[in-house]
Amino acid sequence: MTDTPLISVKNLSKHFKVYKKQPGLWGSIKSLWHREYETVKAVDGISFDIHEGEIVGFIGMNGAGKTTTLKMLSGLLYPTTGTPSVLGYNPWERKAAFQKQFALVMGQKNQLWWDLPAIETFHLNKAIYEIPDEQFEKTLNKLVKLLDVEDIIQIQVRKLSLGQRMKCELIAALLHNPKVLFLDEPTIGLDVVMQKTLRDFIKAYNKEFGATIILTSHYMDDVKELCERAIIIDHGKKIFDGKLQDIIDKYARNKILSLVFSKSVTKKDLAAFGTVKEFSEDGTHYTATLLVARKEAATTASKVLSKLPVVDVTIEEPPIEAIIREVFSKEKAKK
Amino acid sequence: MLKKYLAIYRYMFIRSLQFRTELAIYVVLDVLPFFVLLFMWQAAFAGKDVINGFTLPQITQYYFLVMFIERVTSSYFENWRSTEIREGKIDYFLTRPFSYINEILSKDLGGKVVSLLISIPGLLAAMVLMSLIIPVEPLTITAIHATVFAGFLILGYFMQFCIALWIVLLTFWFEGSAGLEHFKWISVTLFSGAMIPIEFTPEWLQKIYAVLPLKYIFAVPINYIQGNILLTPRLGLEVFFSFLLMVGITKILWSKAVYRYSSAGG
Numbered sequence: 001m002t003d004t005p006l007i008s009v010k011n012l013s014k015h016f017k018v019y020k021k022q023p024g025l026w027g028s029i030k031s032l033w034h035r036e037y038e039t040v041k042a043v044d045g046i047s048f049d050i051h052e053g054e055i056v057g058f059i060g061m062n063g064a065g066k067t068t069t070l071k072m073l074s075g076l077l078y079p080t081t082g083t084p085s086v087l088g089y090n091p092w093e094r095k096a097a098f099q100k101q102f103a104l105v106m107g108q109k110n111q112l113w114w115d116l117p118a119i120e121t122f123h124l125n126k127a128i129y130e131i132p133d134e135q136f137e138k139t140l141n142k143l144v145k146l147l148d149v150e151d152i153i154q155i156q157v158r159k160l161s162l163g164q165r166m167k168c169e170l171i172a173a174l175l176h177n178p179k180v181l182f183l184d185e186p187t188i189g190l191d192v193v194m195q196k197t198l199r200d201f202i203k204a205y206n207k208e209f210g211a212t213i214i215l216t217s218h219y220m221d222d223v224k225e226l227c228e229r230a231i232i233i234d235h236g237k238k239i240f241d242g243k244l245q246d247i248i249d250k251y252a253r254n255k256i257l258s259l260v261f262s263k264s265v266t267k268k269d270l271a272a273f274g275t276v277k278e279f280s281e282d283g284t285h286y287t288a289t290l291l292v293a294r295k296e297a298a299t300t301a302s303k304v305l306s307k308l309p310v311v312d313v314t315i316e317e318p319p320i321e322a323i324i325r326e327v328f329s330k331e332k333a334k335k
Numbered sequence: 336m337l338k339k340y341l342a343i344y345r346y347m348f349i350r351s352l353q354f355r356t357e358l359a360i361y362v363v364l365d366v367l368p369f370f371v372l373l374f375m376w377q378a379a380f381a382g383k384d385v386i387n388g389f390t391l392p393q394i395t396q397y398y399f400l401v402m403f404i405e406r407v408t409s410s411y412f413e414n415w416r417s418t419e420i421r422e423g424k425i426d427y428f429l430t431r432p433f434s435y436i437n438e439i440l441s442k443d444l445g446g447k448v449v450s451l452l453i454s455i456p457g458l459l460a461a462m463v464l465m466s467l468i469i470p471v472e473p474l475t476i477t478a479i480h481a482t483v484f485a486g487f488l489i490l491g492y493f494m495q496f497c498i499a500l501w502i503v504l505l506t507f508w509f510e511g512s513a514g515l516e517h518f519k520w521i522s523v524t525l526f527s528g529a530m531i532p533i534e535f536t537p538e539w540l541q542k543i544y545a546v547l548p549l550k551y552i553f554a555v556p557i558n559y560i561q562g563n564i565l566l567t568p569r570l571g572l573e574v575f576f577s578f579l580l581m582v583g584i585t586k587i588l589w590s591k592a593v594y595r596y597s598s599a600g601g
Contacts, residue, residue, distance in 0.1 A: 076429050111427045120346070124342055127341075128339045
């Protein structure tokens with residue numbers, strides 16, 4: 001690892017001018033001669049450095065500015081202030097030499113040719129990136145094996161499931177062996193098993209190719225498994241940058257225990273184990289969620305299992321939103 | 336460098352071939368209005384031999400040439416390309432070592448070759464059929480004439496391509512482009528001589544016609560192949576510089592447009 005950062009961002013902002021339409025027909029007619037514009041600060045003065053080989057997680061709620069930041073780092077959007085540097089290039093200049101070294105994958109948008117099998121898009125990308133035959137074959141074989149998609153790359157993309165498509169999207173984006181990879185919600189909408197598969201793959205790719213990766217996600221599990229470092233963005237501002245474990249230790253002290261009982265239990269019974277967050281019984285179904293201390297989650301769960309008539313139990317991470325809310329309120333309180 | 340665009344071109348070619356029924360229907364739909372137009376002219380010529388210096392066979396010849404040029408030079412990608420930009424779907428091109436404009440061009444050319452292969456034989460058949468009902472002035476063409484005419488066609492294609500591209504690029508500023516699309520259609524047909532020979536139009540329109548380069552797409556090549564005008568160096572330069580100007584405008588529009596891209600969605 002060298003000391004010069006691979007990605008360097010200083011005081012980066014993107015402001016959009018948005019036109020506010022009043023609802024309804026009358027609003028539409030009025031908007032013909034008078035329009036009110038509002039400036040939305042999608043990204044508002046963010047700075048950070050990322051070094052070679054790091055996997056950094058961007059965490060934030062919807063509309064926090066994660067994607068906008070990635071788009072500026074990719075050269076899609078022209079920053080209102082600040083000039084990001086990626087691999088020593090200014091992304092906005094869209095130099096071919098730069099574009100051949102990075103890839104942007106968005107879970108919400110697809111690059112594959114809808115009507116053709118994925119393999120056709122792979123060949124197209126080979127032509128676009130001018131990948132030599134040998135390297136193309138080698139990389140393709142490796143990626144296809146890693147993701148286990150031998151059978152589906154010959155099938156028309158529109159007939160694939162979301163998970164299969166995402167795997168092919170990743171392959172298409174990685175054929176040119178990018179050194180820098182921006183993943184925007186790569187696991188969105190996927191089931192738990194597929195999320196895990198993709199996570200393992202991203203990890204393996206980072207190890208094998210030493211790629212630097214920025215990942216945005218809604219799922220705490222994604223970030224927890226992949227990233228040592230996390231940057232939390234809220235309303236376009238960076239509110240935390242550091243070891244993910246620190247955030248978890250500091251702000252996500254609890255885990256969530258979801259319980260289903262066969263018989264009625266009292267709230268009091270439950271309160272002995274942790275904070276009761278939800279409690280409901282309608283005569284046939286008895287469910288509850290408990291907040292328990294992170295370190296004691298497993299022992300508490302086994303205690304509950306032995307003492308109460310439990311049918312089902314799951315231990316979950318708190319949702320990302322809850323953690324952010326916590327971080328945000330505490331960071332604010334500090335100031 | 337060229338190889339990647341050839342790859343796109345090849346895919347578009349394959350894709351167009353999948354929609355041959357649709358293509359065939361479009362050919363018929365495109366030819367029909369011209370037939371209606373020819374019958375109108377026939378009615379206008381009833382009892383007259385010459386109108387504004389044109390005989391009926393000359394008029395029909397004019398329109399057949401218009402039809403032919405229209406087939407070869409026109410581009411219709413504004414609609415879906417504008418939608419593509421508005422919906423933020425061009426991220427793919429902007430993040431890869433690949434030019435969006437060249438992509439549009441390769442795809443359009445790929446589709447064009449297919450549509451020409453299908454429409455030109457149909458058009459020739461229609462012409463033969465029509466000439467049985469309405470007299471058409473026969474054309475005598477030399478090899479030089481044919482070559483220069485082909486040059487005009489190629490240039491005409493690029494001019495129409497530029498104009499269609501402007502409509503697409505204006506999407507970066509305006510929300511919709513359907514109105515602009517119609518505006519393009521009206522102005523191109525009116526000021527290029529595609530709707531009616533320019534001699535028939537009022538004087539104010541002829542003045543605009545003289546200034547705009549649109550005449551180089553239809554009226555000038557037709558007049559040339561009919562032997563009414565010669566390819567002088569002056570004309571050649573005029574055509575060439577108009578073309579350069581259009582390419583220049585396109586480049587400026589594009590460089591300004593990308594600053595406004597908002598990459599919606601995702």
